[in-house]
Amino acid sequence: MNTELLGVIATYLLTLVIAIPLGRYLAKVFAGERVWTDFLKPVEAGIFKLAGINTKEEMDWKQAMKALLTINLVWLIYGFFVLIYQDKLPLNPDGNPGMSPDLSFNTIISFVVNCNLQHYSGESGVTYLTQHFVLMFLQFVSTATGIAAAVIFFKAFRDRTTSKLGNFWDFFVKSITRLLLPLSILVGLILAFNGTPTSYDGKDQYISVQGDTVNVSRGPAAGFIAIKHLGTNGGGWFGANSTHPLENPNYLTGVVELVSQCIIPFALVITFGYFIRRRKLSWMIFGVMTIGMLLLLVPMLQSELGGNPALAKLGISQQTGAMEGKEVRFGPAISAYWSTMTTIISTGSVNNMHDSTMPMSGTWQLLGMMINSFFGGCGVGLLNYFIYLIIAVFISGLMVGRTPEFLGHKVEAREVKIAALITLLSPFLILAGTAVASYVFTAHGEAAWAVQPKSWLNNPGFHGFSEMLYEMTSSNANNGSGFEGLGDNNVFWNVSTGIVLMFGRFLPIIGPIAIAGLLGAKKYIPESEGTLKTDTLTFSLMTLAVIIVLNALSYFPALTLGPLAEYFTMLK
Amino acid sequence: MKKYILQSIRLTAVLLILLCVIYPVILAAAGRFSKGEGGGEKVISKGKVVGYALIGQSFTDPRYFWGRPSAVGYNAAGSAGSNKGPSNEDYLKQVADRIDTLQKYNPGLKKADIPADMVTASGSGLDPAISPQGAIIQIKRVASYRKLDESKVAELVAAHTSGPLWGLFGPSTVSVLQLNLALDQLSQTAANQHQ
Structure with a gap:
């Protein structure tokens, strides 16, 4: 077995070894049971006191959503202005300029919604103050928002009939104090001792061995990179994200960053089972997600390890695989693994440039984001999966002629309508967005924007179309990776993706929580012979089939115009 | 509310x-x-800072081992990949030119021996490493430009090749900056012996 593949397997196993106990721990934390981190209680009590919050007040699903949306709005307004005026604020040793309003609009939404689509470059577009007080802050709190939303959702199914779903603030703050902050300190320290900078010093200058004068961007990056992965945020300190040698110094840090972006989404599936006392159901969900992951990972490994057929024609050796956009210290195998995880989990950080990956890899990356529920982002991945699950309950119910039920609650017209709307939302945003972009590109190439539409694309033909499709897909999935050749810092992309980002975040949170809230408040029907069981192998495969069919129907035509067309023309 | x-x-x-x-x-x-005291680990040669341990730098002189092509010319105040798609015609021509350049400076080099990393741009544009094969194909050139024994240079490459993590995980790499600094040292020692 070669060492590169062995590295991939070891990374995956390490993820499981950490995620499974972490899931059990989180279930206890959110259920208020005794855990070893209870020594932090006074810190939390202090935070709640200063914020004027009484965590004993239970909320129903509407109140929880109001609290969630209110605090997100506060962050939007705060961050928008700080980014615009960052040049006039302290901690700007490199003298970087303030953001234009449209770029600030895009950036702030993108970080509030846990996406981290970056239309600026970390070295020149932001200051140390905004990196920390806006972007890193949002990386923590947007993740905690997602986790707290998931716990509210769990609460609806813990008791037989309930409309009290706990206190949103309580779950939100505990996600930070009991999970994100301690783990970030640990990961940040590992990065710091492997070479990632932590000091507030600005750019450095030196004369290279050959006599060139070189400037080096630096800054307190280690803490930022830790939460960027743990929170499935993905926004990089430097422009080149985790391909940058200071952001991801060596193979070990590559493994650490990979493991840290996967553990919370993996763990939360386990948490769900422990929390609602239905462990079999959560293992079934875990199984479907794992099959989905493998269905994308194995062919991606194959296409990257096979190398670029066009370069093979030039006669060079691609012993280890395709290398354009990749770093030698990682190699193609773990890069393909990273590309799979970062797209299914909605992190969006990259250790290799997706624009330069093989056409079929691009297809798998896009599909990972379109499906967006094979583990998915912190908290929200499970909510996305739940929508597919409700559709599967509905369809199976019709097939066997029984009233659809989920965990003892009747699934009726209202819930199915919400689920159907949320299912339709993604293809609408992605396809309509890409269609508008393509229209502007072809019909208004000369529009006088910061980047003229005719110069948007870094690659001609089918691949150029893929660049636009990828950008919209990434925005809707709140992923944040890109085919970075796209010239996206202009008013069209900043505003259009900003809108897609917002809908792609909040509706898929509100929808599932509304369904859960409605279901949880309904009368509990004990299981009988006539109940459609949702924790069986058959039902799990049914859910997988629903996921595959829905996504194939929605996206196959668009994929055919982009990466699939490129793949088939390269076969010639 | x-x-x-x-x-x-x-x-x-x-x-x-x-x-x-x-x-x-x-x-x-x-x-x-930490090693760089939080500001990034610096590489010092003859009392001067000549670079950062983790950040690749441009080597174009045939007396040095070359690193990978970079989309940002190894300017560490920015960072980026080429973002060229795999079927882009201009890109393929660029790679063909890189192959020609390598063959011109390394006479007798067979195309089939050129590893992909030597003719493709890295993701960051600051890749500090090349593959061992990427160094091996340059040994002959470097030795002849410096009038050094080929076997001595080959030993140096072997000594600067880092294996997989714990011997088990990931690829082998050669740090171009460290290798070239050691190379300068070797030339210096050889010159001293001649005197």
Whole structure:
């Protein structure tokens, strides 16, 4: 077995070894049971006191959503202005300029919604103050928002009939104090001792061995990179994200960053089972997600390890695989693994440039984001999966002629309508967005924007179309990776993706929580012979089939115009 | 509703202090004890800083081992990949030119021996490493330009090849900067012996 593949397997196993106990721990934390981190209680009590919050007040699903949306709005307004005026604020040793309003609009939404689509470059577009007080802050709190939303959702199914779903603030703050902050300190320290900078010093200058004068961007990056992965945020300190040698110094840090972006989404599936006392159901969900992951990972490994057929024609050796956009210290195998995880989990950080990956890899990356529920982002991945699950309950119910039920609650017209709307939302945003972009590109190439539409694309033909499709897909999935050749810092992309980002975040949170809230408040029907069981192998495969069919129907035509067309023309 | 607004603002303020002041300051304090004291590890040669250990730099002189092509010309105040798609005609021509250049400077080099990393741009544009094969194909050139024994240079390459992590995981790499500094040292020693 070669060492590169062995590295991939070891990374995956390490993820499981950490995620499974972490899931059990989180279930206890959110259920208020005794855990070893209870020594932090006074810190939390202090935070709640200063914020004027009484965590004993239970909320129903509407109140929880109001609290969630209110605090997100506060962050939007705060961050928008700080980014615009960052040049006039302290901690700007490199003298970087303030953001234009449209770029600030895009950036702030993108970080509030846990996406981290970056239309600026970390070295020149932001200051140390905004990196920390806006972007890193949002990386923590947007993740905690997602986790707290998931716990509210769990609460609806813990008791037989309930409309009290706990206190949103309580779950939100505990996600930070009991999970994100301690783990970030640990990961940040590992990065710091492997070479990632932590000091507030600005750019450095030196004369290279050959006599060139070189400037080096630096800054307190280690803490930022830790939460960027743990929170499935993905926004990089430097422009080149985790391909940058200071952001991801060596193979070990590559493994650490990979493991840290996967553990919370993996763990939360386990948490769900422990929390609602239905462990079999959560293992079934875990199984479907794992099959989905493998269905994308194995062919991606194959296409990257096979190398670029066009370069093979030039006669060079691609012993280890395709290398354009990749770093030698990682190699193609773990890069393909990273590309799979970062797209299914909605992190969006990259250790290799997706624009330069093989056409079929691009297809798998896009599909990972379109499906967006094979583990998915912190908290929200499970909510996305739940929508597919409700559709599967509905369809199976019709097939066997029984009233659809989920965990003892009747699934009726209202819930199915919400689920159907949320299912339709993604293809609408992605396809309509890409269609508008393509229209502007072809019909208004000369529009006088910061980047003229005719110069948007870094690659001609089918691949150029893929660049636009990828950008919209990434925005809707709140992923944040890109085919970075796209010239996206202009008013069209900043505003259009900003809108897609917002809908792609909040509706898929509100929808599932509304369904859960409605279901949880309904009368509990004990299981009988006539109940459609949702924790069986058959039902799990049914859910997988629903996921595959829905996504194939929605996206196959668009994929055919982009990466699939490129793949088939390269076969010639 | 008004209650939520006030709570949101107060909670945000408290968390800003915890997450944006206390947290990074803890890391900055701990980072002082790392190799580069938190500012990135510097490489010093003859008393001068000649680079950063982790950041690749441009080598174009045939007397040095070359690194990978870079989309940003190894300018470490920025970072980026080429973002060229795999079927882009201009890109394929660029790669063909790189192959020609390598063959011109390394006479007798067969195309089939050129590893992909030597003719493709890295993701960051600052890749500090090349594959062992990428160094091996340059040994002959470097030795002849420096009038050094080929076997001596080959030994140097072997000594600067890092294997997989713990011998088990990931690829082998050669740090171009470290190798070239050792090479300068070797030339120096050889020159001293001749005197």
